[in-house]
Amino acid sequence: MAALADLQPDRRAVLQLLVARGRGYDQIAELLNLPEIVVRRRAHDAITTLAGGPAGLDDARRALLCDYLVGELPASRRAEARTVLAEDPAARRFARSAAGRLSSLDGAQLPELPPADEEVVEALDALDARRERKEELATSSRKGAWLLIGAVAVAVIAIVVALSVAVGGEDEPTTNTGDTPTQTSGGEDDASRPQYAVSLTSPSGGRAAGDAALRESPEGPMNLAMSAENLTPTRQLEGGGFTAYAFWLDGPNVEPLRLGFFQPQEDENGVSASDGTLELAVRLDGSSTPAVDAKDLEKYSELFVTRETLESAEDRPESPGSVVLSGEIGTVTG
Secondary structure, eight states: OOOGGGSOHHHHHHHIIIIISOOOHHHHHHHHTOOHHHHHHHHHHHHHHHTTSOTTOOHHHHHHHHHHHTTOSOHHHHHHHHHHHHHOHHHHHHHHHHHHHHTTSTTOOOOOOOOOGGGHHHHHHHHHHHHHHHHHHHHHOSOSHHHHHHSOHHHHHHHHHHEEOOBSSSSOOOOHHHHOOOOOOOSHHHHHSOEEEEEEEOTTOOSOEEEEEEEEOTTSBEEEEEEEESOOOOOBOTTSOEEEEEEEEEETTEEEEEEEEEEEOBOTTSOBOOOSOEEEEEEESSSSSOOOBHHHHTTOOEEEEEEEEESSTTOOOSSOOEEEEEEEEEEEEO
């Protein structure tokens, strides 16, 4: 297998810009005055060389993995790439071989890859132990975000008073106080409604982590509760604008669906900033958030949080920014 130093200079430069500088195919194409398809082909050729060849993968699957490795895969297809990596040993070997050489680039930022085949058994054992521990904690604690949905209204109001959520869609941003979902009392009827839990982790392996839950309300729409910590604090930007966190649903055959934004309450000086924690509770009923019910949720497999830079509170990004937390949606009951 070739090393980075063995690549043609133009191929090596493209990988440097993609992996270490965070540039996209379109930006590199403009910089080099080349068609974007040429830049993409050079990147794919270089990655295939670093991996030692196509490893028996067809062109479509190899292209999917190459785009995933350099961060140029749309959010709507990342789940597809992860599925391929999880199920196809040849795809894992291809991706791990290429990533091992790309990681030698100074400042390289690469996605997480599944472990080598010989590590799978040990990893699964560790995962089972972790899952059992989380189940024990979930049983004995009310701190999990999914419990916020089934808790009494007082618990949600305590969150709402302190926070403001500007939700997606074309309406004017509103606060959590005005958009708080109507809470239902516990009971057999609540227990029979579909519930889904999500464990949120950082794709880059950082300290940020959290939990989320979706539960069907009596009227049909899903209630969403989410909590996270160790995020980079949101802040006002010099010259105007601010950072905020957006939350999305994604699936293998659909475009990402933006559910809304998290923004903390303004202080006495009108400055909106957070300490790196996120807590919210909203109803996905189509009023100030997209309408999502249990049937709609079948299309989605992942919930993720992105960090966005907004010029104003009216901004509505159509595509996700940098993903800071993500997790697979798992059924709890239903």
